Amino acid sequence: MIETHLNVDTSGLMCPLPLLRLKKALMEINSGHIVKVITTDPASHLDFGVYCDQAGHQIIEFIKQSDCVIFYVQKK
Numbered sequence: 001m002i003e004t005h006l007n008v009d010t011s012g013l014m015c016p017l018p019l020l021r022l023k024k025a026l027m028e029i030n031s032g033h034i035v036k037v038i039t040t041d042p043a044s045h046l047d048f049g050v051y052c053d054q055a056g057h058q059i060i061e062f063i064k065q066s067d068c069v070i071f072y073v074q075k076k
Contacts, residue, residue, distance in 0.1 A: 002060060002072050005033035011040045011068060026057060026075050029068040037039060037071040044069060 008025045010018040018039045025035045037048075044058045045062065048071055051058050056076040 002034060002036070005029050005037040006037075007036045009038045010044075011038055013039070015043050015047060018044045019043075019051060021072065022048060022051070022071075026055075026073070029075055031075050033038065033075055035071075036076070037062050038068050039071070040068050044048045044071070048073070049069065 002056065006025050006029050008021050010021050013021070017035065018041050022037050025037070029035060041047075050073060051057070052059070052073060058074045060072040060074050064070070
């Protein structure tokens with residue numbers, strides 16, 4: 001189990017809202033802390049991946065489930 005410092009549920013939201021919620025969450029936590037994001041947007045893995053590569057954050061893990069994807073993102 002990954003210890004998270006903030007949980008964000010973006011279920012039902014479509015691009016760009018899940019990414020904007022992730023960015024906001026990352027601004028609220030300290031470096032090294034982890035945000036858990038639940039999303040139903042099928043394009044979120046692309047948006048999150050590009051953003052994290054550019055900003056230097058790390059996707060620790062992502063779990064695909066039947067109705068959603070759960071991301072664990074560590075702030076740089």
